[in-house]
Amino acid sequence: MLDLKLIRENPDLIRQKLKARNMSTGTVDSIVQFDVKRREFIGEVEKLKSLRNSVSQEIAKMKKEGSNADEKIADMKKVSDDIKALDDKLAEAENEIDVILRDIPNLADDSVPSGKTSDDNVQFRIWGEKASGDFKYLDHVELGKKLDILDFGVGAKISGSGFPFYKGKGAMLERALINFMLDTHKGNGYTEVFMPFLVNRASMEAAEKVPKFEEDMYRTDPDDLFAIPTAEVPIVNIHRDEIMDAGSFPVKYCGYTACFRREAGSYGKDTKGFLRVHQFNKVELINFCLPEESYVQMEVMLNHACGILEALNIHYRVVNVCTGDMGFAASKQYDIEVWSPAENKWLEASSVSNCTDFQSRRAMIRFKRDKKTEYVHILNGSGLATSRLYVSLIESNQTPEGKIIIPKVLQKYTGFEIIG
RNA sequence: GGAGAGGUGGGUGAGUGGCUCAAACCAACGGUUUGCUAAACCGUCAUAGGGGGUUAACCUCUAUCGAGGGUUCGAAUCCCUCCCUCUCCGCCA
CATH class of the missing domain: 1.10.287.40 (Serine-tRNA synthetase, tRNA binding domain)
Structure with a gap:
């Protein structure tokens, strides 16, 4: 607030x-x-x-x-x-x-481009090249079916549409991605945490997700617990109602969780396979820091997220999200988009946001300096969500025969070099 | 799910209706003393909100003893509801 x-x-x-x-x-x-x-x-x-x-x-x-x-x-x-x-x-x-x-969003920083929709976002960085094999690229749903590693039909039978089901090497690849990302971020100085996937209302309010976005959340009825839409919620709440040690900043956490989103109101839009799902896996980065350091920390976090994609050799770009498209709690936001050769378009795989003191004021997360109490700045970034990353990875690394080559850095996590 | 115990400041912990609008101790911070270390002594020791102010220091008021209600001129203290923690039993990965 x-x-x-x-x-x-x-x-x-x-x-x-x-x-x-x-x-x-x-x-x-x-x-x-x-x-x-x-x-x-x-x-x-x-x-x-x-x-x-x-x-x-x-x-x-x-x-x-x-x-x-x-x-x-x-x-x-x-x-x-x-x-x-x-x-x-x-x-x-x-x-x-x-x-x-509760209805007023954070103030946009002056470095944020003004605009109304995602069309007005400004490309900030681009890395790598489009996959350019001389053959027709199968999309991830076709590939997944052909190789028997993804079955969206089974997911729909078990839960409903938008609940992906992975199988065999497909499941192992997902697990490998998560482990690779966590290990990399630990190396970048983040403390790994594992946390509850259901949180109480107070935690949702502190992270500014509720009441504004209650319609988009899964909620359990008798207990009033929410399925987390992102690990940002439990991690931010680690320090709720706390006066943090001023000498400890930046305090950095990374953690894996499944994320749950009802995606109310977006039916029929980009619904194929992984493109829009109700449950996905994500490794999240959170940074609690001094106010004057938050915009520098933001660039560092962005680089940590991008580092994953570069290690996996995935073609991506970063956009500076415009005022009209920015998240509610953010004062500035970078989206990282990965390339899908089959869809022939960019897919959002990560969002790095500086929420400044917007959440910490609501959550009462402070520190002391010169006898005064100040609000901590909080940043969050996906590092990264696997679903669309998975799409880009299997599509881009497919062979003309429809097999998938596993990137070198992932091989020690998967235990195999190829699917198919 | 059943039974019991308990939630007080950074920590320990006293406090069953009014000199307690939270004692004492510990930790922390500042100072004095001191060959050094230690000890001793003195002081500071919350958060939020309102008002004042040379809008910085500071002064003043109000609220806060798990949360919310209630009783009362007055509540940490009595009553009600809820939440959480611990112990034991049951069930269970």
Whole structure:
């Protein structure tokens, strides 16, 4: 969430940033108005509470001395009633502010290109070359079927469409990718963690996923637990409600989880095979750092994610995501896209975001410096999601006969060099 | 799932209605003393929000003892609901 004080003191800045995100600016006026009310109520109610505290002391003293305090008690009864009424009004104003605040995204950094849709994203880097064999590239669904390593029909039978099923060497390849990525990131200084895949509502709120995106989440009914849409949620919550040691930054974690997304409202769009799924595997990178370091850390994280693709020799590009296409909590976002020779297009495989203090303010993750408490900056990046990476990998490394050559670095993880 | 115990500041831990709007100790930080180390002594020791201020230091008020309600002039303390942790039993990978 944004800083209420920042909105109060710079409403024009916020309006301008909201416009850049194609959002209406009326919310700013509402917040400012409710904030004025809120502070009025606070002033009034605290004056009354102060009075009550001091008079209660007097009553205690009078009772001890044996004198009659009935009159003061009657007065204070009235004061207490007033306090209760004012507290209710205050809570109402605070709730109104919170409801609006939960709907306002992070402010875009000035280095973010302005634009409305993904078409306005700006290519930032491109690496490698398109697979250019002199034959027709089979797509991953055809390949998977031919080699008997992927069976989307079985996944659909077990769970529904969008739940991939891997088999034999296909399953081993998936496991190899995950292990390779984790080992590489450990080498980059990340602490490996393994964590719950179901989290409580408080954790989802701290990561700013709920209530805004509740429709996109799988939720268990009697326990109100959410299937995580990304490992970002449990990892960010490691330090929730904590004042972190200022000397410890950057604090870096990597971890594998399955990720679950309902993808409500996106039916019929890029639904083939792995292109859009409800469950996928991802190795996530999270970085807690000092505010002044977050944009530098972001470039470092981007390079860590790209390093995986380069080791696997996968053709990719990085785009600087525009204001209109950026994630809710991000102030800046790079998407990494991998090339699919069969689809003849780029597929998003990773997203590296600087969430600045947007999550840490909600999650109360802070550190101390010069006697002051400041909010930590939090970055997240996929390093990477396997599903679309898998598509690019098996498609790009296929032979004219429809076999798949395993990249050198993966061979010690798979235990084989070729599928087919 | 059943039975019991318990949740107090960074940690230990006192506190069953009002000089406790949280004692004491430990840790941490600053200082004094000191050949060095250690010890001793003194001081600081929360978070959030409001108001004031030469808008920095600082002053002041309010809230916070797992969470939320309730009783009361007044709640860490009494009542209700929920959450979590620990121990034992049952079930189970």
